Amino acid sequence: MATINILRQLVCMGAGMLMSAQVWAGLPIQHWQTSTGTEVYFVENHALPILDLAVNFPAGSSRDTREKAGLAGLTQQLLSQGAAGLSDAEISRRFADLGAILGGEQDQDRAGVTLRTLSSPRESSGALELFAKVLQQPEFPQNVLEREQARIISGLQESATQPASLADKAFSAALYGDHPYGIANADTPQSVAAISRDDLVQFYQTYYRADGAVIAIMGDVNKAEASRIAELLAGGLPKGAKVAGTLPPVPYPTQARVEHIAHPASQSHILLGYPGVKRGDADYFALYVGNYILGGGGFVSRLTSEVREKRGLVYSVYSYFMPLAELGPFQIGLQTKREQADEALKVVHETLGNFISQGPTDKELKAAKDNIIGGFPLRIDSNGKILSYLSVIGFYHLPLTYLDDFNKQVAKVTVAQVKDAFARRIAPDKLVEVVVGAGTK
Amino acid sequence: MVLTRFFCFLLAWLPAVAFADIQEFKLDNGLKIIVQEDHRSPVVVSQVWYRAGSLDEFNGTTGVAHVLEHMMFKGTKRVPAGQFSRLVASAGGKENAFTATDQTVYFQQLEKSRLPLSLKLEADRMANLQLTAEEFSKEIRVVMEERRWRTEDKPQALVYEQFQSAAYQAHPYGRPVIGWMNDLEQMTVQDARDWYKRWYEPNNATLVVVGDVKPDEVLKLAKQYFGPVKAHVLPVRKLQTEPEQHGERRVTVKAPAKLPYVLLGYHVPVLKNPEQDWEPYALEILTGVLDGNASARLNQNLVRRDRIAISVSTGYDMIQRGGTSMFLAEGMPSEGTSVADLETAILGEIEQIKESGVTEDELQRVKAQVIAADVYQRDSMFYQAMKIGSMEMAGLSWRSLKDYPARLQAVTAEQVQAVARKYLTTDNLTVATLDPQPVDENAPKHREVPHGHH
Numbered sequence: 001m002a003t004i005n006i007l008r009q010l011v012c013m014g015a016g017m018l019m020s021a022q023v024w025a026g027l028p029i030q031h032w033q034t035s036t037g038t039e040v041y042f043v044e045n046h047a048l049p050i051l052d053l054a055v056n057f058p059a060g061s062s063r064d065t066r067e068k069a070g071l072a073g074l075t076q077q078l079l080s081q082g083a084a085g086l087s088d089a090e091i092s093r094r095f096a097d098l099g100a101i102l103g104g105e106q107d108q109d110r111a112g113v114t115l116r117t118l119s120s121p122r123e124s125s126g127a128l129e130l131f132a133k134v135l136q137q138p139e140f141p142q143n144v145l146e147r148e149q150a151r152i153i154s155g156l157q158e159s160a161t162q163p164a165s166l167a168d169k170a171f172s173a174a175l176y177g178d179h180p181y182g183i184a185n186a187d188t189p190q191s192v193a194a195i196s197r198d199d200l201v202q203f204y205q206t207y208y209r210a211d212g213a214v215i216a217i218m219g220d221v222n223k224a225e226a227s228r229i230a231e232l233l234a235g236g237l238p239k240g241a242k243v244a245g246t247l248p249p250v251p252y253p254t255q256a257r258v259e260h261i262a263h264p265a266s267q268s269h270i271l272l273g274y275p276g277v278k279r280g281d282a283d284y285f286a287l288y289v290g291n292y293i294l295g296g297g298g299f300v301s302r303l304t305s306e307v308r309e310k311r312g313l314v315y316s317v318y319s320y321f322m323p324l325a326e327l328g329p330f331q332i333g334l335q336t337k338r339e340q341a342d343e344a345l346k347v348v349h350e351t352l353g354n355f356i357s358q359g360p361t362d363k364e365l366k367a368a369k370d371n372i373i374g375g376f377p378l379r380i381d382s383n384g385k386i387l388s389y390l391s392v393i394g395f396y397h398l399p400l401t402y403l404d405d406f407n408k409q410v411a412k413v414t415v416a417q418v419k420d421a422f423a424r425r426i427a428p429d430k431l432v433e434v435v436v437g438a439g440t441k
Numbered sequence: 442m443v444l445t446r447f448f449c450f451l452l453a454w455l456p457a458v459a460f461a462d463i464q465e466f467k468l469d470n471g472l473k474i475i476v477q478e479d480h481r482s483p484v485v486v487s488q489v490w491y492r493a494g495s496l497d498e499f500n501g502t503t504g505v506a507h508v509l510e511h512m513m514f515k516g517t518k519r520v521p522a523g524q525f526s527r528l529v530a531s532a533g534g535k536e537n538a539f540t541a542t543d544q545t546v547y548f549q550q551l552e553k554s555r556l557p558l559s560l561k562l563e564a565d566r567m568a569n570l571q572l573t574a575e576e577f578s579k580e581i582r583v584v585m586e587e588r589r590w591r592t593e594d595k596p597q598a599l600v601y602e603q604f605q606s607a608a609y610q611a612h613p614y615g616r617p618v619i620g621w622m623n624d625l626e627q628m629t630v631q632d633a634r635d636w637y638k639r640w641y642e643p644n645n646a647t648l649v650v651v652g653d654v655k656p657d658e659v660l661k662l663a664k665q666y667f668g669p670v671k672a673h674v675l676p677v678r679k680l681q682t683e684p685e686q687h688g689e690r691r692v693t694v695k696a697p698a699k700l701p702y703v704l705l706g707y708h709v710p711v712l713k714n715p716e717q718d719w720e721p722y723a724l725e726i727l728t729g730v731l732d733g734n735a736s737a738r739l740n741q742n743l744v745r746r747d748r749i750a751i752s753v754s755t756g757y758d759m760i761q762r763g764g765t766s767m768f769l770a771e772g773m774p775s776e777g778t779s780v781a782d783l784e785t786a787i788l789g790e791i792e793q794i795k796e797s798g799v800t801e802d803e804l805q806r807v808k809a810q811v812i813a814a815d816v817y818q819r820d821s822m823f824y825q826a827m828k829i830g831s832m833e834m835a836g837l838s839w840r841s842l843k844d845y846p847a848r849l850q851a852v853t854a855e856q857v858q859a860v861a862r863k864y865l866t867t868d869n870l871t872v873a874t875l876d877p878q879p880v881d882e883n884a885p886k887h888r889e890v891p892h893g894h895h
Contacts, residue, residue, distance in 0.1 A: 047481045048819055088745060092735035096806050099813025118813055151744075151751040154776055158700045161880050163594060264697060264881040265594040267586070298535075299514070299526035309523060312582030315590050335590050367531050374533020377552045381482035382820045 036210035038234035041390040042217040051119045052387045054216040059111035059207035062180035070187035082141040084133035100127035108184040119220035136236035140200040153189040163436040167269040174432040210237035216390035250327040253430045261436045268341035268437030276321040276330030279396040285409040286421035292368040295319025313344045338438035359419025464656040470672040471644025476656040485652030487559040488548040490830040493640035495618040504620015507540040515576040517569040543762035544834040553653045564666035577630035596696035604873035612683040644672040651826040690871040698877035701780035705872045706767040712759045715841035721759035723856040728755045729807030749778040762835045798858040
């Protein structure tokens, strides 16, 4: 894509809002199943002549095995690079001719394939037809597989020299070990090289099924058209028994663990964490609101105040909970000049320890609620954002009223609940800690 | 797992606002106000653009525009340090700021009824910022951490910095926005004060508001809050031009990495007269032909067909207050391909266009994408505000945005070939390459130890 990788002379002040919240209210979500059993979530909106779609599969990177880690990503990447008799070049040319944009996103649980097209009849029908081919008739050509493997392997080799990537990988491994969420980020040049075309075909047949898929539709179509689109997309997907929810529970660490990876970078990259929270978790709202105060609220968080504003030790310090089907990560991250890594880490540990032992103040809790509740309209102010929420709500089977309930749930959180939830869920003496660079002598 | 942590914006592709409802006002003190109505959601984005960026800096104090941006959060008499962010957060808002070559921008996104807070706070810090040595001494350390994070430890960012320095020997675009580390180390609170005094004036600013608002109400609020701010005489701006380049320039950067990387570029014109210029539009189409989609020439030929690159891309920004721009291409070679071979291949693709031009199919494809992108961008109020502000900073008008798709539509295959021939020449070329160095082998090996609490 044009200009994506060109570096621009643009410098930001940084530290925006973190935490992947899923909040919206008053959205008229329509929900039904296609004739093949695929769940559909639809919001009709004609303000812009745009149609956005996401087809989500339980085909995230936690489906990988250690021996062939990277398979989930490679399968998704190759969907659009040869399908229904069309080459990779023909597919991208056709999408471009229609002005349509094919996209994808993947995390540990989910693989989402997205399409943005103009809603005008010629463009949308052409783009949808092509989209259906990509979803339903991928061919995984051997020569394309080899090319993409080589690109991914080069990328992995490059990442292995860069401190931020090294820290990410080491963090996942230390936090999750052999749990599928650990394997989800364990791809290596060797594991990617071990993947064959048969692996891709089998992975696709197993996880890209009609009855496990969730379709999200947002924008300029009516219900009848949306229904027709959903049938078109789901109809030709592989059929068979539903994929079992095979994820085991995430074990909690039994002791603190520090990984130190030497690197000559001028800054040490530091990640700390612990198994966090699930989608639909009873403690979710207390942890979410609490984390805003601790490190999710950008400039106003305790971590930013202590580490950056008071001491000037970092440009960015943050914390987040990423909710997944099983316990997603709770993570604190920062980068600081290597000579002051120990000092910064000490402040982070103190800040976290104080927060867990004493909880937030009434004033902090009120400020957090004011922001989360008052900022609600910003969360659903674009078609793109709404599409993402539809995917999450559908994929995790959250109630359709989840949004309306969200603000109510946030409003109900008390200081005692935050304190209690953090005390039960985060053990500051058993954290996983990764330092790439210098520090922790 | 990677969540967006920083608000950074790429301004390269700037299609127009179609049938948008935009109004422009000016206060007596010179503050310009541009309001675009977008009633899809009950929200508003408010941005104050100062025509002050690294373009306006002097050697020895590079980075001061960006340092001042950080200091703008450090308090006034009425709103002490840190309170700006707390007030906006308590109103449910998001806020941040960024500095670029041409401008410094401060923004808030809020539920629409909270707009008065945003304007009140911005007007206050436009006039009443308190710059103390104590706050400066902490914040300059934060900025140095930012430079380490953004540039020092990022091999490709170092290459870009060196590339700009080589390509621009007189023009201030040759200096990094974040500033040279040595300049940051020696910077004082007085440098920040001087900068604030010189440029932070209503007559050097534009307020852009996009959202579920009525223009006359925004004007009323703007008058109320910004009206009392006094205008001052601005320093005379002396636009520096880059002397013509008379021969290829090369730089090499060594840094810890595995893959080499090449960034090359040519001096090209910017948009100065939107109604008459055609070259910038032709250059924009040229980037689309080379890199507008996955089947465009560079990706199709170098990544997919010949497999000599793992990635390639191009870039061109026609909106630049500095009066000059670069046509850029970059790539990372595949295993077994040298960076020199990749450079030759990229240059070969450019030569091909100079010799044989582009096809009608390619032209139509790029144009179809432009039309669609123009619609898609209306899904983001923030981006629409960005486009308006960028035009204004460059001395152009938002009014020209509406003609952008039509101007691109009018570009012919001959014009695309003509700009390639005219500007993409060897004597006008700068090439920067990354020479990857092994990660220090003397560093201790990965070790793991059970660890108690700190």
